[in-house]
Amino acid sequence: VGLHSFRDPDGYVFESQGRIFRCVLPHAADDLRAFLGSSLAAQWMAEGKLVHTRILQNPFEVELPAECQGRLTTGTVMLEHTPIVFRNYPYEWTPEMLCSAATLTLESALAAMRAGFVLKDATPYNVMFDGAKPVFLDVLSFRRRDPLESIWQPYAQFMRTFVYPLMACRYFGLRLDEILLTHRDGLEPDRLLALCPSYRLLLPPFLSSVTIPFLLARGDRQGAADAYRVRHAHEAGEASFILERLFARAMRLLRRASTVRRRRTTTSQYMESGHPYAPGEFAEKERFVAAAFQRWSPKSVLDIGCNTGRFSLLAARTGAQVVAIDHDADAVSELWKSAGEANSDILPLVVDIGRPPGACGWQNSECTAFLDRARAGFECVLMLALIHHLLVNERVPLATILQLIAELTTGLAIVEYIDPGDSHFQRIARGRIALHRDVTPKAFEDAACLWFHILDSGEISPTRRIYVLQKKETETWRAAS
């Protein structure tokens, strides 16, 4: 039993025996019931935009986390959410995915306002991706709205956590993980100001969204509590007019911040022109992997080093749920777009398997480490054309790569072995090929046999071979390791 959230004074989320619950405290129960009973909630759940949620008849049937025991009083509402297949966090998304989550947040805020509710916070942590689609998770973020309320209080949070990080990516080339792993609540205007050349501070969109807010903040050194009171309009129509235009302005800023004009990275062009295979060799690789998927039909696949996702799409076409990771945000972004267009069950994430994101947040317990989420979570692990990068760039021993694969899969692994004689291996080794003298097909097979049985293998080129591995019984490989 673990507590997952605690900032919202209206309730908290926790996990118990693999199920996700949300405890809503009595003072917030009426707002929640009103929202869940609305046609908006029903429609958004049916469309998959809002996490599927049900109210438990008996809240006392659930085992509570230790820190919450004794807090369950009469009037408490207990909800159960359908879990997201693979939990994912904003620092693992591409800028396009963050923009999509921001769009969903703004659409929720607008639809809620029209239905008589207000979205009380606007953070990317309210959203997760289920496959390639964003899903709004925090049903407790909606409360009934005073019809005269003409300020959207989470506006600043929306700017800090969505718009500013996207501007930092778009204009200054920062990576989202660089920003969001270290700043839970996004960037402040002064942080963006420090990155920005002076002339740009006087140009849109910086002038109105960064420079003026920064100057206004400097003028508010006393920070009187009264200054932050919610403003009210004279009539409901006036309040709606103001809020609708405020959301439209936020949407325009978002669009502008996310219009990425980047040069494509070498990694994202790999499948078109950068790979070292002859045409026949690549076709053979594709045929071999497709045949393996057809023969063993894994239900879940982790594609490590997915690039633009050619093989993830192949796996998804055979009915597998795929989580696809790569360190290159451009490549992952292309996969996210193609997975969305093909309506494939693929969750693409920007994760460097050489340095996977660790646990973070308060007491390192808010966001689980990537490997803890992935461990023993997949029927098949796919690792194609990656081993040489881990050997050369990360200097990871061959046996530990296979050990990691064995920890991630519950059954199969499809792994491409690349020999140090390979031209691409030699190119990335940059003259240090002698360091990899011990990397041979026999060494690979010996290491693989510590944790796996070799089911099949096929030669793709004289220096590349794909293996289909089946994990040994858990006891056997633990003893071997």
Add this chain to the structure above:
Amino acid sequence: VYTDPGSGLFFIQVIIAAVLTVAYRFRRLLAARLGIRRSGNPSCES
């Protein structure tokens, strides 16, 4: 609300809201005036 309302970002929202309030009231006034002129009857204002 427990989220940080920001400082400058909150005040710029207040300024935008004030400008929009003026725009809304001006629009209402204009619509009312045009409505009166077109119909010639003040009761058609709404």
